[in-house]
Amino acid sequence: MSAYDDRPWLGRYGDQPADYEIEFPDALAMFRAGVERDPDGVALQYFDGSVSRRELDELSDALAVGLLASGFSAGDRLAVYVQNVPQFVIAMVATWKAGGVMVSINPMSRTRELSYLLKDSGATVLLSLESLYGDVAREVVPDTDVRLVLTTSELDFQTRDDERLFAGTVRQRHEGTEDLLEFAGRYRGQFPPPVDLGPDDVAFLTYTSGTTGVPKGAMNTHRNVVFTAQAYRDWVHAGRDGPIFGVAPLFHITGLIGHIAVSLLVPAPLVLAYRFEPQVVLDALLEHRPTFTIGAITALNALLDAPGFTRDHFSSFTSVYSGGAAISPTAEKAFRDATGIQVHVAYGLTETTSPMTLTPFGSPSPVDPTSGALSVGTPTPNTVVRIQDDDGQDLPLGEVGEIVAEGPQVVAGYWGKPEETAANLPGGALRSGDVGFMDPDGWVYIVDRKKDMINASGYKVWPREVEDVLAEHPAVREAAVVGVPDAKRGETVKAYVSLRAGTEVTPEELIAHCKERMAAYKYPRQVEIIDELPKTVTGKILRRELRDQVP
Incomplete structure (x- = not known):
């Protein structure tokens, strides 16, 4: 028997049942039900x-x-x-x-x-x-x-x-x-x-970022869309209290589900502001008073750092979630201190039509005492999340391996790519490419991307752990860690860091900061301070671009 076969907490948030019924056969029926409930209500708010x-x-x-x-x-x-x-x-x-x-x-x-x-x-x-x-x-x-x-x-x-x-x-x-x-x-x-x-018809194609090979068109079905829209409504409280603010790009799976789909389902107004420009967004928050948003922590931090930001900008929100990029305990605390609001965490991929795990609304994510990682939540209802080794075998709870998910949000496959579908979605279960572990209470923790692991003198170093330690330094705004060639260690750890406005720190001081807090093989031997880290449009830091800069 697998360590994952008997989990009474699986898919249960509060008093909601684990067996979660999907309400509509397709996303169009979901939209039409919203129109019938509130035909004259605002669907889309765009500036004035x-x-x-x-x-x-x-x-x-x-x-x-x-x-x-x-x-x-x-x-x-x-x-x-x-x-x-x-x-x-x-x-x-x-x-x-x-x-x-x-x-x-x-x-x-x-x-x-x-x-x-x-x-x-x-x-x-x-x-x-x-x-x-x-x-x-x-x-x-x-x-x-x-x-x-x-x-x-x-x-x-x-x-x-x-x-x-x-x-x-x-x-x-x-x-x-x-x-x-x-x-x-x-x-x-x-x-x-x-x-x-029908529920198995494709609603939209969303293309993966193509970090390994060419982009692949994930076939998000109507069943996928309806299920995840319900998850946002019921477990994230999206749109329950008023407008949803579209901080994430609509073309991205977070925007497609966490903004559009759930706004059609509830129904709730969706506030749009063309593209992410912090000052424009802050003005829109005061004007339209949204109650929910989900976006990368980098975007949320940009709002906190924008001139003129005050706690009042977030005073209308009852639910704020971070997804699309890793969030450290330091960043979570900084957001709470600045806004008075607990930022919750959602985790998913294009292939899981947004969330596969969610932090229950109203509950802070725990921090793993050993790794210092902030949990990305527990599996959404009807979803099985496993941690597996390279051979596809379940690992015991607490051990680190690849995160694998099965459930009604997992896509049917990749458009026109049967070989990639078979490799990444064997038997309908998604091999995420993310490495993490699960504790006995069902909380999932991400260690890093599998392909980003650094092998320093035979020791495994996960960049995110080093990044989280760097984030604890008061001068550090953002950090990205990559492996670079080293004659003695094979690979060594290099950190790229951007600083908070008005602060100063030397690379040597940041190395010493990490050395005091980490095992000797983990701390960065090189630190380079740069103005901005490269990011995707959704705010995810692009480590591959930093690796490509290394001669």
Whole structure:
């Protein structure tokens, strides 16, 4: 019998049952139920403009009719290449109404990346910001299967053009494209025919970051979407008390589920602010008074460090979660001290349609006394999380191995990549690539990414442990640790550090700080102080870019 076979705590938060019923057969039915409950309520808030649920329903109906009239059919893919704007959500719902699959694309993607994503997904329709079409997509589209291009502007749906975001922005009409709102306007008042969606149909393709090989399109099904939206509503308290703030990018799985899907389910207003700019976000928090958000701790820290931040900016929140990047106990305490709010932790991947573990709302995550790691929660309901060795065998509780998850949030596979599906999702269980352990009470702790382990003189060094110790120094804002070649040790530990404003510290002082607190083989032998650490758009620090800098 496995150490994981008899766990009475599995999937039980408070008085909720472990056997968690999925309420809707598909995400479109979930959306329609929200419209029926509150048709005149605000669905999307974008600066001084808003879209009601009834309007979102009508706009997506019209767009779906237009798509079908243009040759779009069930199973076709529509790619969305925009920032956090209402048009993203309109296109998502319209794609489902037309029986299709939405493909979410990072708006930071350039020519080579966009070309790959459009070709790999086989998208036949592209929705793009006008500026992104002119700068990037126009060059790419002729060599893809895209036959309809809809363009849109960040200036739509609001009238108060913020100079901090939209300075110099003008409308751009491009030959061979259709304006989204004009296109939908031609079909306003019409209804698409009934669509036959099922729980195992793909709702959207979300592409992995491609840190190992080319990006893969995770096939997030309607069952995946409905289940994780319910998890956010019921165990994270998302949207229960009022608006949700979209701090994470909508193209990312955190934004897709922790912002859009749960706002459609509850229903609750979703507040959008185009892209993450700390001063703009702080103003929006005061203006719209959201009650929930989830984002990378790096984004939350950027708000705390922004000029003019006060505790009042977070006074409306009842629930704040961190996901998408590791959080240290030091960062958790700093956020609580600055805001008066306990930041909770969620952990998941693109392939788990956001959360596989969650810290129960109202309970702080424990800290492992040996490693100093902050727990990322316990398994979500209906979810089995195991710790396994390289041969796929369960390890005893407390031992370190790869985190493996099974449950209704795990994707069906990767689009058009059966070999990668078989390797990463054997038997439907996701091999996460993250290394961690589970304590006897069911709390999961992440040690690090499997591929980031440093082998120093035969000893295993996990970068995150060193980063957490560095974070304890009052001058350190952020830290990233990588392995670098060393003639004597094979590999040695190097830290890249950015400092808090107004502080000073030398590399030698930081090395001494770690040496006092860690085993001799773990502390960094090299420290380099830099202005900013490289990050993904979601705030995850890119260790690989730092490794690539080493000659």
